[in-house]
Amino acid sequence: SQELEQSPQSLIVQEGKNLTINCTSSKTLYGLYWYKQKYGEGLIFLMMLQKGGEEKSHEKITAKLDEKKQQSSLHITASQPSHAGIYLCGAADKGSSNTGKLIFGQGTTLQVKP
Amino acid sequence: SAVISQKPSRDICQRGTSLTIQCQVDSQVTMMFWYRQQPGQSLTLIATANQGSEATYESGFVIDKFPISRPNLTFSTLTVSNMSPEDSSIYLCSAMAGRETQYFGPGTRLLVL
Numbered sequence: 001s002q003e004l005e006q007s008p009q010s011l012i013v014q015e016g017k018n019l020t021i022n023c024t025s026s027k028t029l030y031g032l033y034w035y036k037q038k039y040g041e042g043l044i045f046l047m048m049l050q051k052g053g054e055e056k057s058h059e060k061i062t063a064k065l066d067e068k069k070q071q072s073s074l075h076i077t078a079s080q081p082s083h084a085g086i087y088l089c090g091a092a093d094k095g096s097s098n099t100g101k102l103i104f105g106q107g108t109t110l111q112v113k114p
Numbered sequence: 115s116a117v118i119s120q121k122p123s124r125d126i127c128q129r130g131t132s133l134t135i136q137c138q139v140d141s142q143v144t145m146m147f148w149y150r151q152q153p154g155q156s157l158t159l160i161a162t163a164n165q166g167s168e169a170t171y172e173s174g175f176v177i178d179k180f181p182i183s184r185p186n187l188t189f190s191t192l193t194v195s196n197m198s199p200e201d202s203s204i205y206l207c208s209a210m211a212g213r214e215t216q217y218f219g220p221g222t223r224l225l226v227l
Contacts, residue, residue, distance in 0.1 A: 041221060100118060105156060
């Protein structure tokens with residue numbers, strides 16, 4: 001079965017600094033989702049990537065999917081306290097591409113110090 | 115995009131009892147799912163809620179413990195039956211309108227004593 005590994009598991013950065021979170025899959029990705037979760041709350045959809053080499057940005061957050069479609073990165077520029085939370089990558093593997101079922105990485109906890 | 119609401123947002127229950135969680139989407143969606151997030155862990159898919167038919171359960175989850183209904187394209191319920199402290203989790207509903215973006219509800223925080 002497919003597994004997703006996120007790194008780092010946790011991250012503490014000073015406000016204004018840039019940071020990157022990685023998500024590596026054991027199999028080819030056919031849809032990679034990034035979500036943000038505040039402690040104990042639901043998931044906020046950030047971005048979805050499907051094509052090798054694809055890159056998407058929203059405000060100060062950029063997500064990329066590598067050409068081989070086995071690794072994705074989430075980059076935050078000039079971090080702010082509002083960026084703090086748990087970042088989760090989720091993937092639809094080939095067998096699930098038509099069913100919508102997702103598997104998730106273990107999450108990366110981000111703290112931003114003012 | 116789809117806006118998803120869940121009720122209740124949180125509850126504290128006694129062991130042996132059951133709780134039904136409701137999920138409402140503001141538009142018709144093709145697929146709805148129920149996930150569980152145990153304390154300190156990531157999300158695990160419980161089942162796909164199928165409209166007008168029995169839900170499709172993932173390995174490790176059974177209908178007797180987690181009965182699911184989906185009477186129409188915008189509403190689903192998940193019941194956690196005969197609860198034990200191990201059922202203490204956040205339960206999240208999600209929905210897909212097409213074949214891409216999957217949106218999540220705010221979650222239901224359940225504590226079983």
